[in-house]
Amino acid sequence: MPEDPSPSSVRWSKLLNTFGPFLGLMLVIALFSLNAEVRPFFLSGSNFKIILTQTVIVAIGALGMTLIIVSGGIDLSVGSVVALTSVTGALLLMEQFSATQAAILTILTGGVIGLLNGSVIAGLRMLPFIVTLGMMGIARGVAKWMAKNQTVNAPDNPINKLMELEDPTQLFPLPHGVWIAVGLALATSVLLKHTVFGRYVFAIGSNEATARLCGIRVRLVKVGIYGLAGLFIGTSGLMQLSRLTQGDPTVAAGLELDIIAAVVIGGASLNGGTGSILGSMIGALIMAVLRNGTNQMGWRTYTQEIIIGIVIIIAVGVDKLRQRRNT
């Protein structure tokens, strides 16, 4: 083929694919460091600890969302499900369940909702956008109903320690939540890149017709994807509960958009078939650094929102330009 680029340029573009989001992260950090007043604290270990801790909820949600988006789907119900699961956790703790039992049941609640989403999407062949839009309303409503429209104050318990900063002046020790997120990210990355299940996820997102032709049980795999993603979202809910130390049915509104943005900044395409866990994690970090940096600069929330919006468009725009050059 005449259009074939030479092997060396292939290697370059591969490198760029891997490190593109990473460069973006460096760039965002560098930008905030330009300000001499902000720099000393912004670049300190204790601030990075805060940033990492703030990333945990989005990052764990993004693990599930990456699976879903790579398979060509979308989940708009994440914010509501995080609220619902955090309320569930808090209620269980009030009912004298042990912290371990409460944590497991909280995560499973997310998994069950994911299975529901997946079953409807696969079983009735409905668009994920519509089904999860519906679930977004249902989960939020159920959360408020269960919490009787107010926050649920759980008794003091070990779950609260997951997101605790312990010694806020030092980078280490990092909160358990950060390590849990890192561990889950590693496991999910292996799952997506090195297992047969992962190949099926990519195959379905790349071309569902081909997946069917090749005997992949597309519907079953889809239910699996949404169910697994639900477990991650439940874990996000647990972290949310730990961070607030209470169950709040109104929390995390719009969280799904932050998560989708993180995944897309990380190089995934909403058309499915592309994406990586490493990319999504860096995407989540970029979002957190932007939030943190704009706070440090003393900018208003609306400035923050505008900037984050622009960054999403630039990130995806640059990606498109690069792909066009590659083809």
Place this chain on the structure above:
Amino acid sequence: MNPNNLSSLASARLRMRGVCKAFGATRALNEVTLDVGQGEVHALIGENGAGKSTLMKILSGAYTPDRGIIELDGSPFAPRNPLHARECGIAMIYQELTLAPHLTVEANIVLGKEPRRFGFLNARQTRDLTRAALSELRHESIRPEAMVGSLTIADQQIVEIARALVGAPKVLIMDEPTSSLSQVDSENLFAVIERLSKKGVSVVYISHFLEECQRVCHRYTVLRDGETVGTGDLKTAALADIIKLMVGREIKDIYPRSHRSFGKTVLQLAGVSGERKPKDVSFALREGEILGIAGLIGRGRTEMLRALFGLDRQKAGTVWLWSKESSHGTPSSRLGEGVGLLSENRKEEGLLLNRSLADNLTLTRFSPVSRWGLVNGLKQREQTQAWIDKLGVKAQTPDQPVGELSGGNQQKIAIARLLHHQARILLFDEPTRGIDVKSKAQIYKLMFELAGQGRAVVFVSSYLPELLGVCDSVGVMCRGVMASVKPVSEWTEHSIIAAAIGHEEAV
């Protein structure tokens, strides 16, 4: 075909001289020459990757040449972009139709140049333009207000040509126009081309079907590896010579028939019907046998394979596999029974274009390259490389996306998947569509090899010479019914066409 034409050759409509184009280090075109007279139908022939598409993309303004002269009607022509080329009278009909399926026929025909009055669409003028274009093509039967998506592929192509005609083109480029048409629809299209030619429109006709080129075209130019290697009068040329020019060597016998014996019956269908098509299909397939299925496009051949493979619902009838009843399969159960399907639609269904060769090849059977669900990347690449070598696939590495390969090589990967799966019954749906002669010959050879190993093949094709050349027996589908299955020696091209249009008794 058109005697006026030889005289009009003097007035060259299009002259391309010394055209060069390189992409990085690869020379796609090197000193290419092409002359097309007014009203001439000119065949542009070459294997995939020979540079035909690049040359046509230069002509239609998508690429700029590095060097070379292009003249249109005697004056220099340097299209800045596709729109500019269109305005100068270069119209291109792509292999994949580019119509908007949710718009009406007339909306498609005037798309981009809608007649306006005071800024509003002028409905009457639109209708007139549409009628005029369609009647010029003698296809008044197509309703201007019909949705394009509801038309047959053949009619859609006519609409596409009508759209080109509205711009009063000087040169019409047609890229593989018959690749998805049946014999009868192709004949229709040839008549349209002849009419355009008589009107003085020049046509550059790209096709892999040489017999077809000889029917419609006056002259030919052969490209090989980006260079012009021959040009001449097509009517007096011997096809064997042209093939020699294309491949740079003689393909001695493109159908190297082998002698083999048939084993027991492995697949049998009785009265099988699908949701809408097919209506009634019965046949039996033995080990080592290649069964050809002929018939017009849209008469249920593909649907028969899909229902058999479980991609579409099987409504009635019985299927026996390996002497056991096995109706109503699913793709995964069929694969489990050793049945593999090669989709007719390589790009939209057959392959994951943005995934690697290795993933595409092992997709139906990861077991030899994985353990406890973990894929062993090294093993996967090794096994893929073995198939790449065995089938002569032109590829850089097993990791590159399959979409980067040429059509023929993509098809080899799709076939390699079935071989990796160790399928014993192979359902091939138009396996040679849109691929070059050399790859075609390799695929025929492979089919003989597979049959020789005792595998059974169902071979659906619209190209009669290959059916007659490759198959042991041939069945013809007509209106969703498998009319008759007979040994290949009892068929001729003529009798197959007669059976396909339901005139078997008249022969």
